[in-house]
Amino acid sequence: MKLFRGFLTLFIIFCTLQWPSLAINSKKSYIVYLGGHVNGLEASEIRESHFEFLASILGSKERADEAIIYSYDKHFNGFSATLDEDAAAKLAEHPDVVLVFPNKGRRLHTTHSWDFLKLESNGIIDSSSLWKKARFGENIIIANLDTGVWPESKSFSDHGYGPIPSKWKGGCENETSVPCNKKLIGAKYFNKGYLATYGSMGMNSMNNARDHEGHGSHTLSTAGGNFVSGVSINEVGNGTAKGGSPRARVAAYKVCWPPTLLGGECTDADILKGFEAAIEDGVDVISVSLGGAPANYFDDAIAIASFHAVKKGISVVFSAGNDGPLPETVTNVAPWVLTVGASTIDREFQAFVELRSGLRLKGLSLSKPLPNNRLYPLISAANAKAENASAMNAMLCKEGSLDQKKVHGKILVCLRGDNGRVEKGKQALLAGAAGMILCNDKASGNEIIADPHLLPATHITYADGLRVYAYLNSTKEPLGFITHPSPVVNIKPAPSMAGFSSRGPNMITPEILKPDITAPGVNIIAAYTQDSKSDFPYNIESGTSMACPHVSGVVGLLKNVHPDWSPAAIKSAIMTTANSRDNEGHPMMDETKSTANPFSRGAGDICPNRAMNPGLVYDLSANDYLDFLCAIGYNQTMVQKVSGHRYECPRSNNSILDFNYPSITVHKLSGTVTVTRKLKNVGKPGIYGVRVRSPVGISVDVEPKVLRFQKKGEVQKFQLTVKAHGIKVIKDYVFGELAWSDGKHLVKSPIVVSVA
Ligand SMILES: *[C@@H]1O[C@H](CO)[C@@H](O)[C@H](O)[C@H]1NC(C)=O
Ligand SMILES: *[C@@H]1O[C@H](CO)[C@@H](O)[C@H](O)[C@H]1NC(C)=O
Ligand SMILES: *[C@@H]1O[C@H](CO)[C@@H](O)[C@H](O)[C@H]1NC(C)=O
Ligand SMILES: *[C@@H]1O[C@H](CO)[C@@H](O)[C@H](O)[C@H]1NC(C)=O
Ligand SMILES: *[C@@H]1O[C@H](CO)[C@@H](O)[C@H](O)[C@H]1NC(C)=O
Ligand SMILES: *[C@@H]1O[C@H](CO)[C@@H](O)[C@H](O)[C@H]1NC(C)=O
Numbered sequence: 242m243k244l245f246r247g248f249l250t251l252f253i254i255f256c257t258l259q260w261p262s263l264a265i266n267s268k269k270s271y272i273v274y275l276g277g278h279v280n281g282l283e284a285s286e287i288r289e290s291h292f293e294f295l296a297s298i299l300g301s302k303e304r305a306d307e308a309i310i311y312s313y314d315k316h317f318n319g320f321s322a323t324l325d326e327d328a329a330a331k332l333a334e335h336p337d338v339v340l341v342f343p344n345k346g347r348r349l350h351t352t353h354s355w356d357f358l359k360l361e362s363n364g365i366i367d368s369s370s371l372w373k374k375a376r377f378g379e380n381i382i383i384a385n386l387d388t389g390v391w392p393e394s395k396s397f398s399d400h401g402y403g404p405i406p407s408k409w410k411g412g413c414e415n416e417t418s419v420p421c422n423k424k425l426i427g428a429k430y431f432n433k434g435y436l437a438t439y440g441s442m443g444m445n446s447m448n449n450a451r452d453h454e455g456h457g458s459h460t461l462s463t464a465g466g467n468f469v470s471g472v473s474i475n476e477v478g479n480g481t482a483k484g485g486s487p488r489a490r491v492a493a494y495k496v497c498w499p500p501t502l503l504g505g506e507c508t509d510a511d512i513l514k515g516f517e518a519a520i521e522d523g524v525d526v527i528s529v530s531l532g533g534a535p536a537n538y539f540d541d542a543i544a545i546a547s548f549h550a551v552k553k554g555i556s557v558v559f560s561a562g563n564d565g566p567l568p569e570t571v572t573n574v575a576p577w578v579l580t581v582g583a584s585t586i587d588r589e590f591q592a593f594v595e596l597r598s599g600l601r602l603k604g605l606s607l608s609k610p611l612p613n614n615r616l617y618p619l620i621s622a623a624n625a626k627a628e629n630a631s632a633m634n635a636m637l638c639k640e641g642s643l644d645q646k647k648v649h650g651k652i653l654v655c656l657r658g659d660n661g662r663v664e665k666g667k668q669a670l671l672a673g674a675a676g677m678i679l680c681n682d683k684a685s686g687n688e689i690i691a692d693p694h695l696l697p698a699t700h701i702t703y704a705d706g707l708r709v710y711a712y713l714n715s716t717k718e719p720l721g722f723i724t725h726p727s728p729v730v731n732i733k734p735a736p737s738m739a740g741f742s743s744r745g746p747n748m749i750t751p752e753i754l755k756p757d758i759t760a761p762g763v764n765i766i767a768a769y770t771q772d773s774k775s776d777f778p779y780n781i782e783s784g785t786s787m788a789c790p791h792v793s794g795v796v797g798l799l800k801n802v803h804p805d806w807s808p809a810a811i812k813s814a815i816m817t818t819a820n821s822r823d824n825e826g827h828p829m830m831d832e833t834k835s836t837a838n839p840f841s842r843g844a845g846d847i848c849p850n851r852a853m854n855p856g857l858v859y860d861l862s863a864n865d866y867l868d869f870l871c872a873i874g875y876n877q878t879m880v881q882k883v884s885g886h887r888y889e890c891p892r893s894n895n896s897i898l899d900f901n902y903p904s905i906t907v908h909k910l911s912g913t914v915t916v917t918r919k920l921k922n923v924g925k926p927g928i929y930g931v932r933v934r935s936p937v938g939i940s941v942d943v944e945p946k947v948l949r950f951q952k953k954g955e956v957q958k959f960q961l962t963v964k965a966h967g968i969k970v971i972k973d974y975v976f977g978e979l980a981w982s983d984g985k986h987l988v989k990s991p992i993v994v995s996v997a
Contacts, residue, residue, distance in 0.1 A: 270344035277885020323511035355806030375798035378486025387457035389495035396466030399423035411522025418449035427492025434510025462768035464790035465489035483793015516546035528793035530786035560785035562743035583788040584763025587735035589689035592699040592726035604699030649673040680706025745840035762788030808859035856986025877984035911997035922950035927983035938976035
């Protein structure tokens with residue numbers, strides 16, 4: 242599994258290429274999934290049965306004891322174990338075994354954002370805000386499966402909190418190292434799967450949930466961190482940090498450890514154990530900002546684990562991945578989870594480059610300002626190369642490539658690429674530069690990032706970089722300045738889709754649109770580790786990892802306002818009320834400057850206040866998800882085992898087209914198909930009329946055109962007849978929209994059609 246944060250992208254690509262070819266040793270760790278639990282057995286009996294079962298395969302109890310990593314004895318039935326290939330194959334053929342999957346490694350995928358999402362306005366919280374109505378998420382419990390937590394962060398202080406909710410069954414492991422309190426009520430760690438796969442990697446502090454990375458503290462505080470005032474980075478952007486459910490209780494489940502070149506930092510065996518612990522502990526929301534390559538449901542241990550969580554009424558929220566803008570990259574696509582893409586907000590930390598020629602170029606930065614208000618000499622790093630270095634390495638400001646005598650006291654111009662952005666600044670500082678201008682290379686184009694560099698610095702686009710290099714060429718004594726970084730809000734247009742956010746179509750089930758929803762994931766400030774690697778208690782990060790906990794926080798609020806809603810109802814409310822326009826009223830854009838389609842934005846950008854009162858929802862039960870698995874071709878035997886109870890696949894009329902998803906996708910349309918949906922009234926009685934924007938070349942007819950709801954809870958059916966016109970559809974996919982409205986609510990669904 243990988244954490245879905247932006248700046249790891251290069252590393253991720255590197256490692257993904259390495260992964261398939263490397264064998265670690267002849268024995269590997271596997272997850273043996275036996276399905277849902279049959280009621281009536283004690284956990285100890287189940288554990289015992291796992292050992293006995295494995296002993297029968299391996300030939301002795303001792304071998305089984307040695308092999309088993311975890312026994313999953315609570316909410317899903319199975320175990321993980323270190324096995325040779327023969328034993329794994331034998332298990333896979335056993336009639337009691339649903340599936341055996343290799344213990345895959347995954348990777349991790351960063352607060353003005355709440356103002357932008359209209360939960361507050363310039364720090365003022367209106368009485369109609371979901372925050373007020375939901376008592377800021379009070380007593381909701383949010384779990385985060387990630388790199389752990391920095392427990393001393395103010396975001397997790399329990400000042401002003403009452404007793405821990407009585408339903409809480411969790412707690413903290415190794416409290417001497419990671420002390421919990423009435424806000425941070427859980428901190429557990431799961432490392433056996435990682436150790437079995439990668440070994441200890443020479444680490445000595447693997448027995449607690451402390452976050453040495455920063456990612457886990459960042460995501461957890463974005464979902465449920467306190468209001469913390471006076472947060473700034475390098476004294477830029479002094480503001481109040483807070484999570485989506487700022488009064489929620491939070492629990493960290495550390496399942497990710499330092500990255501390895503062998504594949505990942507989080508393993509399925511540990512993630513599954515984390516899921517099991519979170520379900521057992523009594524959490525309301527599980528937030529997971531990590532993932533691997535998309536995989537079939539019965540090949541994806543965390544899809545199965547999240548099904549068991551959702552079945553218990555827990556909402557599960559995942560990041561979509563950072564492999565955009567390439568299509569077919571979205572991961573974590575199970576229909577029972579919320580899959581979240583990343584968008585921008587309307588704030589930038591701007592620091593301009595000023596050249597003596599009169600040019601003024603916008604850059605982004607969270608760095609310290611230059612000490613003196615005067616022009617500084619500029620030098621291209623290529624001209625500052627050390628004698629033994631190559632011009633290319635110098636241009637990129639790589640370690641050991643710069644000549645201190647040439648750099649000293651000047652603003653160094655470095656080119657993006659190869660080594661990290663902050664690393665370039667470090668080399669510039671070591672060489673004695675007064676400041677740094679970081680210019681994008683062609684590949685990174687317009688994507689610029691406000692980093693907290695170690696020296697005064699700013700980051701400019703490729704086009705502006707060329708202007709700086711041209712100026713350097715044009716004069717013997719180039720001079721320039723970097724202005725004091727400062728936050729600018731109301732940037733337009735916003736939101737727009739982040740380039741890195743993974744895109745559909747969904748490679749596993751093309752009939753389900755993914756991602757589902759978009760939330761802020763670019764330049765997000767939240768809590769961080771205070772380990773030696775960080776100078777700041779709060780840090781700025783980008784990635785779908787940062788978008789995911791925004792949605793988790795909002796789910797926490799909705800659970801307080803609507804405790805009786807299913808995870809599917811909450812998801813529907815979030816999706817059908819989403820915003821697909823930007824703050825100029827235009828359709829939301831992609832960073833490529835084209836209109837963002839549902840494959841990048843899903844239903845659109847989350848709109849918390851509207852999600853509180855959607856009018857109607859597309860509801861789904863755990864049984865509907867089982868029907869879905871039958872509809873996509875899994876057989877009775879398999880699906881029955883997952884269910885853990887008596888279950889039979891529907892004998893007829895079980896078309897995936899009728900799966901009551903809040904978005905509508907018709908894959909490989911030929912001729913005419915009908916799509917059925919059911920809407921449940923969660924508001925006042927009302928009369929809803931329909932409006933359809935048909936995809937180009939497709940006709941969509943809805944019957945009935947009016948739905949009358951006389952009471953809350955009432956369900957009404959409607960059908961869409963989708964037909965391809967005779968004319969040739971030029972594109973692979975075409976997009977439209979379905980909307981029901983009673984004049985007060987607008988219940989919108991994206992329509993996606995591909996033609997056979
Ligand atoms: C708790 O964490 C500390 C610091 O990593 C470690 O030295 C200690 O062994 C851990 N305690 C237990 C009981 O695992
Ligand atoms: C940040 O703002 C708060 C209140 O507006 C103020 O008390 C504090 O001194 C400021 N901190 C910095 C570093 O400017
Ligand atoms: C060049 O020489 C310096 C000083 O001897 C050394 O620190 C640096 O690593 C060398 N650089 C390269 C690229 O070999
Ligand atoms: C600047 O001059 C160098 C060396 O003559 C040349 O390679 C480069 O293309 C020039 N850059 C620009 C932007 O004019
Ligand atoms: C159900 O599917 C599994 C896995 O594809 C297969 O091994 C099994 O034989 C199938 N069972 C039936 C009854 O078709
Ligand atoms: C199945 O669909 C057909 C055609 O739409 C309909 O006539 C029939 O009543 C449906 N059967 C069930 C059990 O819903």
